[in-house]
Every structure is written in C-alpha cells, then in structure tokens.
Amino acid sequence: MLNLGILAHVDAGKTSLTERLLYAAGAIDEVGSVDDGNTRTDSLALERRRGITIKSAVVSFAIGGTTVNLIDTPGHPDFIAEVERVLNVLDGAVLVVSAVEGVQAQTRVLMRTLRRLGIPTLVFVNKIDRRGARHDGIVRELADKLTPSVVAMGSTAGLGTGAASFTPFDGAPAFASRLVDVLAEQDDGLLAAYVAGEEIPYARLRAELAAQTGQALAHPVFFGSAITGAGVDALMAGIEELLPAAQGDPAGPVSGTVFKVERGQAGEKIAYVRLFSGTVSTRDRLTFGDDREGKVTAISVFDQGAAARCPSAGAGRIARLWGLADVRIGDAIGRPGKAGPRGHFAPPSLETVVVPRRPADRAALHLALAQLAEQDPLIGLRQDDLRQEVSVSLYGEVQKEVIQATLLDDFGLDVAFRETTTICVERPIGTGEAYEVIGTDSNPFLATVGLRVEPARAGGTERRAGHGSGSSRNQDGAEGSATMSTEFRLEVELGSLPYSFMRTIEETVRETLRQGLHGWQVEDCVVTLTHSGYWARQSHMGGVFDKSMSSTAGDFRNLTPLVLMAALKRAGTRVFEPAHRFRLELPADTLGSVLPALARLGAVPRTRAPGPAGEVGVEGEIPAASVHELEQRLPGLTRGEGVLECAFDRYQPVRGPIPERPRTDHNPLNRKEYLLHVVRRV
Numbered sequence: 267m268l269n270l271g272i273l274a275h276v277d278a279g280k281t282s283l284t285e286r287l288l289y290a291a292g293a294i295d296e297v298g299s300v301d302d303g304n305t306r307t308d309s310l311a312l313e314r315r316r317g318i319t320i321k322s323a324v325v326s327f328a329i330g331g332t333t334v335n336l337i338d339t340p341g342h343p344d345f346i347a348e349v350e351r352v353l354n355v356l357d358g359a360v361l362v363v364s365a366v367e368g369v370q371a372q373t374r375v376l377m378r379t380l381r382r383l384g385i386p387t388l389v390f391v392n393k394i395d396r397r398g399a400r401h402d403g404i405v406r407e408l409a410d411k412l413t414p415s416v417v418a419m420g421s422t423a424g425l426g427t428g429a430a431s432f433t434p435f436d437g438a439p440a441f442a443s444r445l446v447d448v449l450a451e452q453d454d455g456l457l458a459a460y461v462a463g464e465e466i467p468y469a470r471l472r473a474e475l476a477a478q479t480g481q482a483l484a485h486p487v488f489f490g491s492a493i494t495g496a497g498v499d500a501l502m503a504g505i506e507e508l509l510p511a512a513q514g515d516p517a518g519p520v521s522g523t524v525f526k527v528e529r530g531q532a533g534e535k536i537a538y539v540r541l542f543s544g545t546v547s548t549r550d551r552l553t554f555g556d557d558r559e560g561k562v563t564a565i566s567v568f569d570q571g572a573a574a575r576c577p578s579a580g581a582g583r584i585a586r587l588w589g590l591a592d593v594r595i596g597d598a599i600g601r602p603g604k605a606g607p608r609g610h611f612a613p614p615s616l617e618t619v620v621v622p623r624r625p626a627d628r629a630a631l632h633l634a635l636a637q638l639a640e641q642d643p644l645i646g647l648r649q650d651d652l653r654q655e656v657s658v659s660l661y662g663e664v665q666k667e668v669i670q671a672t673l674l675d676d677f678g679l680d681v682a683f684r685e686t687t688t689i690c691v692e693r694p695i696g697t698g699e700a701y702e703v704i705g706t707d708s709n710p711f712l713a714t715v716g717l718r719v720e721p722a723r724a725g726g727t728e729r730r731a732g733h734g735s736g737s738s739r740n741q742d743g744a745e746g747s748a749t750m751s752t753e754f755r756l757e758v759e760l761g762s763l764p765y766s767f768m769r770t771i772e773e774t775v776r777e778t779l780r781q782g783l784h785g786w787q788v789e790d791c792v793v794t795l796t797h798s799g800y801w802a803r804q805s806h807m808g809g810v811f812d813k814s815m816s817s818t819a820g821d822f823r824n825l826t827p828l829v830l831m832a833a834l835k836r837a838g839t840r841v842f843e844p845a846h847r848f849r850l851e852l853p854a855d856t857l858g859s860v861l862p863a864l865a866r867l868g869a870v871p872r873t874r875a876p877g878p879a880g881e882v883g884v885e886g887e888i889p890a891a892s893v894h895e896l897e898q899r900l901p902g903l904t905r906g907e908g909v910l911e912c913a914f915d916r917y918q919p920v921r922g923p924i925p926e927r928p929r930t931d932h933n934p935l936n937r938k939e940y941l942l943h944v945v946r947r948v
C-alpha cells in the first residue's frame with residue numbers, strides 16, 4: 267500500500283501524468299486527455315470545461331504487489347487548500363516540474379513544505395517532448411532552487427521532439443560517483459569508505475538511495491512526457507523501488523484523518539479517510555473531531571482503478587466512509603480532539619461579500635455556502651449579523667469564479683460579488699492589562715476576570731512565509747505557515763476556578779480575538795489569565811438554586827470580551843497586510859513603463875537578475891491587494907510577453923491609512939453593559 271500525491275505548479279501535467287500512470291499500470295485501456303476533457307481525475311464538469319484541476323481526486327493502480335493510491339492535486343495557487351489537506355495523508359510524493367518552464371514560485375512553495383514535513387519525494391521533469399525542453403539546465407535549477415540533494419536518474423535524447431526519450435543510468439561510473447557525492451553527505455560509513463578509496467558496490471548505493479529517499483534526504487529526478495509516455499515506465503519503477511510503503515498495524519486502535527468530504531448522488535456525505543492504524547468495518551461506531559460520533563453504514567476502498575465496496579478497511583488504506591453525518595474535513599478519527607497539523611501554507615488573503623442576484627435567495631445562499639465550506643474549510647464563511655451579509659475568504663479570482671459557477675451549477679443560485687478586499691491581521695504593539703472583580707459596583711456579571719495581552723515574540727512584527735536558503739536543512743518552525751497563533755496562559759491557581767469556567771474564558775478569548783481594535787483577526791499574541799473568581803452554586807435554606815448569587819458560564823462569556831478588549835486597547839495593535847514575493851520576466855525595452863506601474867501598485871522591486879537573452883528579471887514584494895491588477899495590466903505593458911510569478915511571502919505593516927473592517931457583531935466595547943459600567947465608573 268502506498269499513498270502517493272502528485273504535486274506541481276499549475277499546468278505542469280499532473281493530471282496527464284496520472285492518466286499515463288493508470289494506463290501504464292493496466293488500470294485503464296485508453297489514455298484520457300485534459301484537452302478533450304475525459305481524464306479520470308478531472309471529473310467535475312467545471313474541471314473539464316476549464317481544463318484545470320480544482321479538487322484533489324484519488325485513483326488507484328498496482329505496481330508489482332503494491333497497491334498505489336494516487337492523489338492528483340490542483341496546481342493553481344487559488345486551490346492550495348486542497349493540497350494542504352492531502353499532505354497529512356501521504357506516504358510519498360511526485361513533484362512535477364516542466365522541462366521548459368523549470369522551477370516556478372509554486373514549485374518552491376510545495377518543495378519547501380514537502381521537505382519540512384519529511385515526505386519522501388521523487389521529481390518528474392515533464393514535457394521533454396516540447397520545444398525548449400532542457401535536461402542539465404533543469405537539474406542545475408532544481409539543485410539551486412529546491413534542494414542540493416537531487417540526483418538525475420538518467421539521460422535524455424531527442425529533447426524537444428515527439429521522439430524524446432529517457433534512459434535510466436545503470437551503474438555507469440559517472441552516476442555512481444554522483445550517488446556517492448549526494449549520499450555520503452548523510453552517511454558517515456559511506457563517506458569513510460569513499461575517502462579510504464574503497465570500491466563501493468553499486469547495489470549498496472542503490473539501497474542507500476532508497477533509504478535516504480525514504481527519509482526525504484535524497485530526491486531522485488526522472489524525465490519524461492505525460493503525453494508521449496516517455497519515461498513513465500522508469501518513473502513507475504522508481505516509485506516501486508524508492509518510495510516506502512505505508513506503515514501501520516491493522517490490529518491496532520483505529521486512527522485516521524479525514525482529508526476530503528464529498529456529497530453522493532442522494533446528497534449523503536462521503537468522508538475520505540486515510541487510516542494510519544486499526545481496521546474500520548461497517549456498523550462500527552466511530553468518534554471523530556471534538557467528540558462527535560457516527561456509525562459507518564458503508565465503506566469503499568480504491569482498488570485497481572475503481573472504487574469497490576467492501577465490509578472493512580485496514581491501516582494504510584484510503585477508505586470512503588458513509589454514514590458519518592457530522593464529519594468534517596480535518597477531523598481525526600478514533601482519537602477525539604486531535605486534529606492533524608494544519609496551516610502548512612499561507613491562509614487566504616482576500617475576501618469578498620457574496621450577494622444573491624435575487625434577494626429571495628438569501629437563505630438558500632447561506633445554506634449552500636455552509637455546505638461548500640464544509641468541503642473546503644478555508645472558504646471561511648463570515649456571517650455579518652449587522653448587515654445580514656455573508657462573505658467568503660479567498661485565495662484569488664479563479665477561486666471566486668469557481669465558487670460562482672458551483673453555486674449556479676449545483677445549487678441553482680445566481681450570485682454576484684462585491685469588490686474583493688484584502689484580509690489584514692492585527693498584532694499587539696505593547697502589553698495591556700484589565701480586570702473586573704465580582705461583586706463590585708462596576709461589574710454587572712458574577713465573575714472575576716483579569717487578562718493581560720502581549721506580543722508573542724520580542725519585537726514580533728514581521729513573519730515570513732520563509733525563503734530559507736536552499737541549503738539549510740534545519741528550517742525554522744514558522745516557515746511557510748504564517749498561521750494565526752494565540753497562546754492562552756494561566757497565572758492563577760488551577761484550582762481557583764472550575765475547569766468549565768476556565769474553558770469558557772479561553773474559548774471566549776479566542777472568539778473575541780477574531781475581531782480586534784480595527785476589526786481584523788488578532789494574532790501572534792499571548793493572553794494571560796491574571797485574575798479569576800466566582801461565586802459557587804448557592805442555595806437558600808429551602809435548597810433552591812439562586813441564580814442571582816451563583817456564577818454561570820454566561821457570566822464569564824459576557825465579561826471576558828469586555829476585559830479583553832479593554833486590555834487590548836491598552837496594548838494597542840498594529841495592522842499588517844499580506845505581501846507577495848513576485849518575479850517578473852519581461853523584454854528589456856518595456857522596463858521603462860513597467861517600473862512606474864509597479865511603484866503605483868505599491869510594489870518594491872528589490873533585485874534585478876539578468877534573464878535569458880533580451881529579457882530582464884525583476885524581483886520584489888507587492889501587496890497581495892495589487893497582485894490581480896498587476897496580472898491584468900502586465901500584458902498591455904509588455905506586449906503580452908511579460909511572465910509573472912507570485913507567492914505569498916509575509917505580513918507587512920500597512921503603509922498609509924489603516925484599513926478598518928466593519929464588525930460583524932456589536933462591538934463589545936459599545937455594549938450596553940460596558941457603557942453602563944463606564945458610566946458607573948465616572
């Protein structure tokens with residue numbers, strides 16, 4: 267059993283390669299084509315219409331005695347959330363790179379994440395049949411931009427023609443010496459033997475290559491074409507030889523993770539679960555997420571190209587489970603409360619208000635969006651109770667079009683979008699404290715709460731998605747994540763407050779921080795509970811519970827936002843906006859008109875590296891808010907020859923006027939209780 271992901275930038279040929287692999291393994295009789303809209307994995311009408319992958323899809327085939335579940339993922343950065351969820355279930359990956367375009371911004375983002383997670387990865391350099399295809403140049407680029415531990419596994423002939431072919435190296439001295447070079451970096455025994463001038467048997471090098479690939483320390487590189495089929499057999503052999511099969515004990519306790527949720531024909535929920543341990547059978551009751559439960563009514567697994575019903579599925583498998591009505595993407599199965607690691611990539615940086623064209627559709631729209639958000643949690647619904655609107659978070663314009671088309675095709679809802687805005691974040695500048703004591707005049711609630719807010723890190727202002735130098739193996743933990751992080755600490759005795767009140771405070775703190783002083787999510791901060799107190803359940807002589815004298819969770823839920831916002835106000839916050847790193851290639855003579863346009867869009871071009879003949883390269887940073895406009899203006903500015911690559915880089919302090927996001931609820935600071943309390947104070 268091997269669960270294998272295919273990852274790459276958009277249009278690299280992942281879906282075409284998936285089709286080829288299925289064919290080469292004998293799972294299908296005819297190769298489908300993306301251009302004809304008849305591949306196995308681009309099965310959605312919208313995918314076929316647009317010729318791009320939108321959702322991850324699973325197919326399977328067998329190599330030798332191993333069943334491979336292949337997960338074809340979308341390459342467009344707008345759908346990175348689909349890749350994100352798949353990462354937690356992979357035993358290995360094939361990273362596809364184009365032999366013509368080479369390493370793209372998205373390739374780097376993906377490889378960085380694969381390495382950080384230690385996922386064994388083979389590189390497949392596709393499209394060797396296309397004009398401009400390269401071999402040595404690509405290998406150098408991979409080593410420079412992705413990782414020094416790449417090993418070209420063969421040579422190519424006839425590059426750039428339909429007859430282009432790939433021939434694996436087989437024990438040739440030059441190849442053996444390259445293997446020694448790369449492998450000895452990690453293996454002292456090998457290094458010693460090499461230094462001592464010993465003859466190292468080729469079989470030992472091969473075994474060591476498989477071992478280091480399995481640990482994601484070495485990255486074998488294959489070449490080929492998903493269209494002509496060149497190099498595909500060699501890749502298959504590489505998958506079998508070099509990638510480690512799934513581990514896991516089918517007799518152990520059930521543990522798995524849900525990475526995809528889809529609706530069946532009758533609207534029923536189907537959960538895609540990767541099982542790490544144990545065996546799931548129909549009629550089993552499963553616990554998932556934070557203590558939800560459900561009974562499995564049917565199971566299917568992937569086998570030889572098709573999904574097949576079966577009574578049970580064991581460790582290592584990807585199973586489709588029916589019957590779990592409350593299941594959500596990201597849920598851990600079997601171990602309540604422990605979701606898999608999240609936030610491998612940057613969060614969505616845009617949002618837009620969705621408006622039904624027919625006002626009567628409002629309720630139906632909410633329902634439909636909630637259902638979409640269930641399949642794609644990063645759609646991040648934001649319900650505005652004040653204005654009766656709903657907004658969704660987005661990675662980009664293509665995702666927006668897909669949401670629009672899906673609402674129309676699947677739900678019959680015609681919608682428009684209000685202008686797209688950037689999602690900023692707020693971080694505390696200093697330290698602020700506030701507290702309210704139970705039983706005092708100023709406090710309308712039966713609770714004592716004191717909170718301190720401070721920045722999570724010294725000077726904690728900038729956070730990069732990480733452009734770690736390609737050579738550093740020990741990469742810092744924050745890299746690529748840029749996720750919201752807030753730490754809740756206690757400075758009160760654990761026993762001073764019933765645990766349920768403690769939990770209410772923490773939950774309310776997290777909830778309240780979703781809208782800071784300027785309306786943005788507050789992140790990168792530490793909130794400490796400094797004071798706490800309550801009145802225990804009290805009863806009069808007759809034994810009747812007296813609500814007016816006993817603290818309830820409601821008291822803590824009401825008081826916490828007031829105290830927290832007061833503390834936050836004292837701490838002060840600064841607003842940060844998402845910034846992308848861009849790379850532009852353009853004809854040298856258009857530079858004069860492109861640079862002023864970049865400046866107007868708030869971009870900071872930093873370095874200028876020489877590009878291929880007659881072209882210049884411009885790199886730098888640009889606010890996420892300007893990316894779309896740059897994309898639109900570029901063809902006009904460069905006679906259609908400019909090529910833009912962009913990827914999220916970090917949050918940067920907003921320059922100019924601070925963007926305010928309207929609150930979706932009543933600001934706790936404007937609430938009646940609070941005003942009352944301020945009035946009482948003076």
Ligand SMILES: Nc1nc2c(ncn2[C@@H]2O[C@H](COP(=O)(O)OP(=O)(O)OP(=O)(O)O)[C@@H](O)[C@H]2O)c(=O)[nH]1
Nearest residue numbers: 276277278279280281282318319341393491492493
């Ligand atoms: N000449 C040539 N064209 C290829 C090759 N592989 C894919 N293509 C073409 O490249 C385009 C994109 O192929 P896809 O397989 O859809 O690429 P993808 O990586 O799945 O794209 P997304 O899923 O949208 O990111 C299609 O027009 C393919 O026909 C190849 O090896 N050679």
Ligand SMILES: [Mg+2]
Nearest residue numbers: 280281318319
């Ligand atoms: Mg695809």
